[in-house]
Amino acid sequence: MPPLVELHDKKNILERFTPPKTQLLKWVGNKQKFAPEITSHFPLNFNNYIEPFLGSGAILATVTPKHGIGADTFKPLIEIWNQLKNNPIKLIEWYAERRNLIGKYTKEEVYEMVKASYNLNPNGADFLYLSRSCYGGVIRFRKLDGYMSTPCGAHMPIDIQSFSNRVKTWNRRIKGTMFFNQDHKITFKQAKKGDLIYCDPPYAFSQAILYGAQSFNLAELLYEIEKAKTKGVFVALSIDGNKKSGDFICNLPIPENLFERELFIDTGRSMLKRFQMEGRSLETEHVSDRLLLTY
Numbered sequence: 001m002p003p004l005v006e007l008h009d010k011k012n013i014l015e016r017f018t019p020p021k022t023q024l025l026k027w028v029g030n031k032q033k034f035a036p037e038i039t040s041h042f043p044l045n046f047n048n049y050i051e052p053f054l055g056s057g058a059i060l061a062t063v064t065p066k067h068g069i070g071a072d073t074f075k076p077l078i079e080i081w082n083q084l085k086n087n088p089i090k091l092i093e094w095y096a097e098r099r100n101l102i103g104k105y106t107k108e109e110v111y112e113m114v115k116a117s118y119n120l121n122p123n124g125a126d127f128l129y130l131s132r133s134c135y136g137g138v139i140r141f142r143k144l145d146g147y148m149s150t151p152c153g154a155h156m157p158i159d160i161q162s163f164s165n166r167v168k169t170w171n172r173r174i175k176g177t178m179f180f181n182q183d184h185k186i187t188f189k190q191a192k193k194g195d196l197i198y199c200d201p202p203y204a205f206s207q208a209i210l211y212g213a214q215s216f217n218l219a220e221l222l223y224e225i226e227k228a229k230t231k232g233v234f235v236a237l238s239i240d241g242n243k244k245s246g247d248f249i250c251n252l253p254i255p256e257n258l259f260e261r262e263l264f265i266d267t268g269r270s271m272l273k274r275f276q277m278e279g280r281s282l283e284t285e286h287v288s289d290r291l292l293l294t295y
């Protein structure tokens with residue numbers, strides 16, 4: 001058993017950042033569940049917090065940075081983040097205008113109306129409602145034409161009061177953050193020595209596109225990470241083990257000495273375990289999220 005003092009420190013570190021109790025957007029694969037563990041591995045001191053693949057912002061909201069940058073190539077999503085920051089009342093109105101239609105129409109009818117409006121003209125107001133009401137928070141687009149194709153969820157979208165409570169909590173947590181609709185390469189350029197970048201990049205699927213995965217190339221990201229490390233920026237990279245990303249990353253030319261540590265997030269096991277397994281394949285083990293750190 002480790003000495004008590006270590007347990008005490010670990011507890012303090014895990015409590016350094018606390019995730020919000022609820023999510024603003026429903027988003028498959030969001031990092032809310034792992035947020036305490038992931039953020040416990042962030043450096044004790046850093047300047048700006050930067051998240052180039054923001055998605056539903058689970059880690060950003062957990063960190064609640066004094067000075068932050070949140071960016072994503074998905075334009076309707078950044079419209080939501082800017083509205084949350086600059087005009088939270090309007091964001092609640094966006095949700096209420098659509099949610100209030102349930103009763104006059106069935107939730108399936110409302111969902112299809114909003115989806116049709118979104119597909120005609122992708123926009124944050126429709127997308128907000130779709131993310132809250134679509135099946136399992138699966139934000140999926142047709143490869144051919146970019147249409148959102150997810151069916152309606154079985155659940156009832158949360159009521160307006162609950163949504164408005166979430167807006168209040170999340171608005172407080174993102175007050176110090178600026179939002180940009182841009183590629184990760186531009187966001188990386190904004191980082192300075194002493195800043196922390198947390199990356200949770202997308203994964204490409206064969207039939208459909210989850211988020212904006214088609215425009216993403218992992219080799220390019222690794223190159224950006226290398227440049228950032230040289231500048232004195234701390235970088236943490238999440239790799240989702242459920243998507244067979246063991247192979248996904250192992251087959252890539254990862255620059256030597258780019259990452260100093262690799263952790264298995266769901267269990268907290270360290271790479272040491274891997275070496276102790278002496279040749280037995282990790283594939284037989286349950287592998288979930290991995291975190292690679294340049295520091």
Ligand SMILES: C[S@@+](CC[C@H](N)C(=O)[O-])C[C@H]1O[C@@H](n2cnc3c(N)ncnc32)[C@H](O)[C@@H]1O
Pocket residue numbers: 027029030031032052053054055056057058059071072073074182183184185200201202203211212213214215216217
């Ligand atoms: C796995 S999600 C991030 C999930 C997030 N960590 C959360 O907790 O919700 C990846 C995000 O990267 C965005 N993205 C895809 N390609 C990108 C690129 N080239 N540059 C920046 N963002 C990109 C997608 O739109 C998506 O929102």
